[in-house]
Amino acid sequence: MEAPETTSASLFKTEQLDGIGYLFGRNISHSFSPLLHGTVYEGLGLNWQQFLLDSGDVTQFLQLLQEPKCFGMFSFCQVRMVLFPGECSRSATISLFRASEMQFI
Amino acid sequence: MPHKLAIIPHLDDLTQEGRDVGAINTIFFREENGKRLLVGTNTDTVGIRESFYRNVSDPDAVFHRRPGMVVGGGGAARSAVYALQRWMQCSPIYIVNRDRNEVAAVITECKERGFREDLIDVATLKQAKELEGPGAIVACVPDFEPSSEEEKEARAVLQCMLDKPHKGAILEMCYHPSPWTAIGDLSEKAGWQVMLGTEAMVYQGFEQNKFWTGKSVDEMPVERCKEVIAAKLLESEPKQPKL
Numbered sequence: 001m002e003a004p005e006t007t008s009a010s011l012f013k014t015e016q017l018d019g020i021g022y023l024f025g026r027n028i029s030h031s032f033s034p035l036l037h038g039t040v041y042e043g044l045g046l047n048w049q050q051f052l053l054d055s056g057d058v059t060q061f062l063q064l065l066q067e068p069k070c071f072g073m074f075s076f077c078q079v080r081m082v083l084f085p086g087e088c089s090r091s092a093t094i095s096l097f098r099a100s101e102m103q104f105i
Numbered sequence: 106m107p108h109k110l111a112i113i114p115h116l117d118d119l120t121q122e123g124r125d126v127g128a129i130n131t132i133f134f135r136e137e138n139g140k141r142l143l144v145g146t147n148t149d150t151v152g153i154r155e156s157f158y159r160n161v162s163d164p165d166a167v168f169h170r171r172p173g174m175v176v177g178g179g180g181a182a183r184s185a186v187y188a189l190q191r192w193m194q195c196s197p198i199y200i201v202n203r204d205r206n207e208v209a210a211v212i213t214e215c216k217e218r219g220f221r222e223d224l225i226d227v228a229t230l231k232q233a234k235e236l237e238g239p240g241a242i243v244a245c246v247p248d249f250e251p252s253s254e255e256e257k258e259a260r261a262v263l264q265c266m267l268d269k270p271h272k273g274a275i276l277e278m279c280y281h282p283s284p285w286t287a288i289g290d291l292s293e294k295a296g297w298q299v300m301l302g303t304e305a306m307v308y309q310g311f312e313q314n315k316f317w318t319g320k321s322v323d324e325m326p327v328e329r330c331k332e333v334i335a336a337k338l339l340e341s342e343p344k345q346p347k348l
Contacts, residue, residue: 035337040310043325065132071134073132
């Protein structure tokens with residue numbers, strides 16, 4: 001049975017925004033990242049916001065990436081890219097490793 | 106928790122850093138022929154690099170052409186190895202960690218990825234005493250008091266390096282729950298220049314925004330961001346220095 005499709009509007013208040021970004025990972029509530037990026041967007045005059053997506057659900061984050069307003073995604077550096085041999089960049093596997101005891105960024 | 110695998114059907118490209126390190130932390134979009142391509146990159150490497158170059162007034166005197174050192178063994182440690190080798194002219198690179206298997210994994214993977222093969226596992230104090238002191242250190246471990254024998258040995262190795270005649274610069278990546286860590290304290294007392302982890306966080310954030318907004322760092326409110334982050338840091342209570 002497929003899980004219901006996730007939309008940004010179902011998770012956060014995004015209707016009024018022009019751009020939506022995410023910090024994705026577990027135990028990220030202390031991150032300074034939304035504050036930092038919010039300050040950048042304010043300075044640049046962009047109606048953008050970055051949201052914390054405290055989740056290990058890769059399917060969900062992939063769905064959110066597809067939305068036209070999404071400008072990008074960020075995760076603590078635990079998202080390892082493993083390239084299939086012989087396929088330089090076209091298809092790739094992302095493996096999510098166990099979150100280490102601390103989050104740096 | 107074993108790692109999960111997810112197939113990304115259209116991660117279309119990687120930047121040089123993403124490709125070289127083999128780990129990405131940022132995804133952005135690029136338009137090509139009317140298509141929206143998904144591109145991955147690693148901005149941790151740049152955050153680490155910029156932390157040093159924006160804060161150390163004389164890199165030639167402090168860390169160029171000297172050994173580098175990484176304390177830790179996770180994703181941040183790999184990014185640190187990359188930055189020290191690729192940009193910061195450090196050689197060899199010492200890896201200091203309580204866990205020998207973790208260090209072996211870092212060294213093996215770096216070798217497989219074509220990094221320069223000058224990584225040294227500094228496992229004991231005895232070994233540390235024989236080695237030339239580093240000029241740049243990146244500490245990527247949580248701020249816990251060493252309790253196991255391996256943790257105490259790793260701490261002794263770090264102290265030995267800090268006490269050597271050459272005083273360099275250390276980037277203390279840990280800022281949670283507080284940026285005032287035991288390692289930062291020990292480093293300062295030993296005469297080293299200490300940069301807080303929020304430096305790396307801020308600079309890797311600007312690098313991300315280059316890809317996300319298309320703007321250069323010069324167009325971004327760099328000073329305002331530093332003020333905001335500094336104010337947020339002051340909300341965490343400085344700990345008493347650990348003895």
